[in-house]
Amino acid sequence: MATNHGKTQSSSATGAASAVSVCGAPCWVSLTSHDLEASQHFYSAVLGWRWRPAEAGDHFRIALADDTPVAGIAVLPALRQTGVAWTPYFAVPDADQAAARARERGGTAGVGPLRLPPGRVALLSDRHGATFGIWEGELFGRWEAWRRAAPAFITLHTRDAFDAAMFYGGVLDWASDRPGSCEVEYEADEVVLRSRGLVVARIESGESDTAPDPSVRPHWQVTFLVTDVPGCARAAERHGGSVLEEGEREAVxxxxxxxxxxxxxxxGLPGAG
Known part of the structure; x- marks a missing residue:
């Protein structure tokens, strides 16, 4: 059931939102987990992250790469219904407005918007079922520093890239005259999202001259940059994880x-630069 905490609880976050220099761009990735300590141990071993407590409380941790906040882990009863997954978050000036826009366009609100210091958050699904988050307020670090650290790249795999772009564009103010708005490029078989000239996300659904693939289960794929793909894969196996696919330059x-x-x-980060 969606939880909605009123604006009276978020005045400081709303004030901070005006200082956020991007609109509708990916600004964070977070893992919902059942075991905070076990997840920290696994991702430290695989990705080399260190951890610090989050302002939001004992159910959260912030991952650090070279002292830069790059990702989070959350263990909350309210998030259990969403399942265990990595989720991208997009910066918005008003979480309530963005959630309402998602519902108007056939999406759903699974959690929130709710207060989560230092901002407000909601977990939504687009009209094809892919889960994503929105974040209103002060970011965990400067957006520019987060992008330079290149902790992650996100790709939406869906049945119809252009329909998905219309949905997200309406919810997140892509290609609008709002300051910091993202640019959208329609290429042969995908949609590319840019912020300040940087490719920050892609939406893919297959070749443009083919019908949408009904077998694709829409989802946001979170990809992390590493220096040793085989080393990460072996570390995952040693620490209780598994390797689903593995190539020379990439592994799932x-x-x-x-x-x-x-x-x-x-x-080999897709779309880097």
Whole structure:
């Protein structure tokens, strides 16, 4: 059941939102987990992260890469219904408005918007079922620093890339005159999202001259940059995870809780630059 905490609880976050320099761009990735300590141990071994407590309380941890906040882990009863998964979050100036827009366009609100210091958050699903988050307020670190750390790249795999782009564009103000709005490029078989000239996300659904594939289960894929793909794969196996696919430059892994993620060579990030 969706939980809605009123604006009276978020005045400080709303004020901070005006300082956020991007609108509708990916600004964070977070893992919902059943076991905070076990997840920290696994991702430290596989991705080399360190951890610090989060302002939001004991059910959260912030991952650090070279002292830069890059990702989070959350263990909350309210999030259990969403399943264990990595989820991308997009910066918005008003979480209530963005959630309402998602519902108007056939999406659903699974959790929130609710207060989560230092901001407000909601977990939504688009009209094809892919889960994503929205974040209103002060970011966990400067957006520019987060992007430079290149902790993750996100790709939406869906049945109809152009329909999905229309949905997200309406919810997140893509290609609008709002300051910091993202640019959208329609290419042959995908949609590319740029912020300040940087490719920050892609939406893919197959070749443009083919019908949408009904077998595709829409989802956001979170990919992490690493320097040693085979080393990450072996570390995942040693620490209770599994390798679903593995190539020379990329591997799809699963953590002990069942969350999937991808690691790719630091020189092979899709759409880098």
């Amino acid at each position: 892994l699963r953590d002990p809780d069942g969350a999937r993620f991808t690691v790719t060579s630091a020189t």
